[in-house]
Structures are given as C-alpha cells and as structure tokens.
Amino acid sequence: MRWRDRDGVEPAAIAALVPLEGKRVLDVGCGTGRLTSFAAARAASLYAFDPDPESIAEAQTTLPRDLRGRVRFAVHAAEALDVPRRRFDIALCGWSL
C-alpha cells in the first residue's frame, strides 16, 4: 500500500495560496485523481483530463460519490485541450506539465 503525501502537504500549500472555493477549475493531467477530490470539494466545477484512459477510470472510481456532480472527466492530452475561451478561473497542473 502506498500513501502519497499522507500529510496533505501539497494540497494544503495550494489551498493556502489559491482559494478554489466557487471557482471553475481545470485539472490538467489529473492522472489517477491525486488532486481531483481536493479540488472538487472546493470548486464550483472541475474539468479533469488526462491522456491515459486507465488513470481516468481510476480517478472516476476514487472520487467520492457526493462530488461526482461537479466533475467532468475526459481522455486527452493538454495539447488537445479544446474548451470555450475564458471559461476557467484556475488550472491545476499537478506534476503534469
């Protein structure tokens, strides 16, 4: 079993610098959802994407049920991001650029 950042150092630092509450957030290269639950619990909406379909499937599975209505998942690379202009307030790039 692996606990990544069990103390939540990274999300705590992000939350201290960037209030996500009520924001429209991009989760760029979300992987298996390392920051997805953290962001979804605060943001108004979240668009989470990653080029690896297996990672997206895991991110969907691990997202708490009560947050699922706020998150839209997609499978594509950041270079293929195709969303309306000026739609998001914050882009989270957690180990993904």
Next chain:
Amino acid sequence: MNALRRIHAALVPGGLVVDTQPVSARPPVCRDGRRLGTLDMREWIGTVDAVDALVAQTIDEGLYEIERELQLVVTDTYDNGAELVEHVSGWKGTRISHALAARVAGAAPPVTLDQAVRLRLLRAIEPLGR
C-alpha cells in the same frame, strides 16, 4: 502546440496556473528517519528543464507572469519496500541502483520517499496588442 497556450486560452484574464513539479535530482528513501539511499532522477530534471523552457517562452510571449514560487517536501509512504521499488522503477527519468533496491525491498516497513516539490503560480495576462 505548447499546452500552456491552450490553457491560457481557456483561462479568464487574470486566471491562475498552479504548477507543481518534483525537482530533486536525488530524492532520499528513508526507513524510520534513516536514509537508505537516494533515487537517481537526474534524467527527470532534464524534463523539468524542458518544461521551464516552455514556461519561459510563454512568459516572453506575454501570456503569463510568475506570481509566486516556493518549495515543499512531499513524502510518500509505503508499507512494503518492494512496492516502492516497483513503483519508482516505472517513473520517467528515474533510476534506482540494484544495491538500494535490495536494501529498500528488505527494509522493515514503512519506508518513505521525500521529494522536493516546486510550487509555482503563473498569472494569465493579456498580451499587448490583442
């Protein structure tokens, strides 16, 4: 196309990119606070340098400005040393020596990996002339 240009187009003016990257060339693997050895992530640092070049390019283009930069230490904990070895062996640009792999696999759990992580905030700005 540089992904940061795509992201810039998706952000409202003044929007933020929160960029985190592991930046240690030699992150330590520890057991009970004692260092068992370090991973070799020098090749990965080349990837970070390439990302930094892309970021610098978009700053030069007037798309972003760096608002804040700081470093954290993020610790991953494994209840099985062999799992740590297997996991990091799949990481891009990362090597673990045979000697360290054997030490880690044989260590009593838990074992930890401490990574220096750079957190950077980029503010999306409107390029002049648009």
